[in-house]
Amino acid sequence: MNQSGQPAKLRMIPIDQIEVINPRERNNRVFEEIVGNIKAIGLKKPIVVTPRATASGIERYLLVCGEGRLKAFRALGETTIPALVVSVSDEDAFIMSLTENIARRQCRPLELLAGIRDLQERGYAPRAIAEKTGLTMQYVQGILTLLHHGEERLVIAVEKGQIPLNAALSIVGAGDSDEAIQTALQEAYESGRLRGQQLLDARRIIERRKTLGRSSARNMPRKVTDVTSSSLVRTYQREVERQKTMVRKAEFTQQRLLFVVGALRQLFANENFVNLLRAEGLATLPKYLAERVWPGGSSA
Template sequence: MMKGSEDPSSRLQMIPLGLIEVLNPRERNSRMFEQIISNIQCIGLKKPVVVTPRHDDDGERYLLICGEGRLKAFRSLGHSEIPAMVVDVDDESAFIMSLTENIARRKFSPLELMVGIKQLQDQGYDKKAIAQKTGLSPEYVYGILHLLKDGEERLLMAVGSGRIPLNAAMAISAAGPDNKAIQAAMQDAYESGKLRGTQLIQARRVVERRRVQGKAMGGRTASRKAPEGVTSTSLVRNYQREVERQKQLIRKAEAAQRNLLFIVGALRQIMADENFVNLLRAEHLDTMPQYLAERVWSKGIAG
């Protein structure tokens, strides 16, 4: 990401506030804005804004790349000028710098992040390039793009209003564009507190596995699409059934492990009796499955 203080062609100067236009405006939290004003009043401007010059029939003006909060704070405090780092870049570069600067700050709302990522994609950047420019992981960028492409409208609205965090929304949207009923059920389950965190992902996997196996939520034969009647209650119920099934599998595996340990211990004791072993050999019963033999004799089957 390009920063004005690191660009050899940049220059620091005082710019009249009236000549600066905001290139990529953002909605700002009022409490955070008041904090910016307070900081400027107490210690001054620690970091200049970043602008790029433009010339037209009305004279010179500047597009703001970075520092909208500082610019608004200076206007609110009654200043007429602001220290600015001036960089010479074209419109597209200025737009990309503005977006990536806002995203890289990591002080964005989920909606701002989604909009910023989508704007970068619309500018022709793929997920790898977006990740490099923003400092986000390619997987995270892909998840956001997937949410924007396959997320239900009500899910996007929930993210925008702050009812659902972005990570949870990305997990919900992974149910796919053909499974709006599942997306809605997962969203309802999350908002009601029935499923949270990894439970949400596990519940979606349960539904996907049942669909692939040709079973609907209620156990009836179904098409590859999820049944329209799926609800948050049925989603939670099937998740709980799957959890209980896995617990039963674990209990059975533990029981089998205990039985195996008992059998191996018993075989070791009786195989230590040479007379018993000779009797087995005489009756041609001196072999056993390799799985057991490797545990009874650590060096393999006794000769």
């Protein structure tokens, strides 16, 4: 049924008269499978379009559902495609398209979630977005909060299931303070929100977020700005500071390693300690440490 209460009509629609309102990129392998299936057995499910009048009088249509099928027909050289024609508004067409993407869960996270942000910019409140997309209001509100802060890396991690949404929001709430972020991680661990692999993933994401920034240029197009001498100087200064931080971490790690090597040398000089280790089958060291504890060779 459509907005006028009339059932949708199945028609053959010229492909060049259809406009995609919510385009998204596709995995090449998946797209090739779609093309192959349609070529072998035909179109099992028609696409959905809604008509729009034009000043020239030429009939045009907005694509509501079925972008992959439409592209496959075009790739096969077809000029028309079976379509269900429904009468819906531009906003309802966009929402129907977004809902299909959410149901499939095959689009890239930021494309999917940018659609949620689009709905907010169109004036929809989180509750209305949740009702129209089938997502929970808590999830919608949390994602919008992350997007508002430019936390694209955290958004991707949440959508991929690497870290839970509430843990991501705790990280954002901690601000830029390393100490506050570590405290947030500790609290998330103690409360059971972050455990095992998720905790390791969260630490890795935070480190990348710190060194590479909150946004992910690979997944979301970024506004290109003019390069100036001052911007180059700032970029150079940031890179220098990042390199200095890496050097400090390396020096600290080296000092700890020297301390461990010195301590092991003293312990292995104690015959009673060595005999105890031998009795437990622990008298050997990893090659990397052994070469430093006994520069001239292994222990006697």
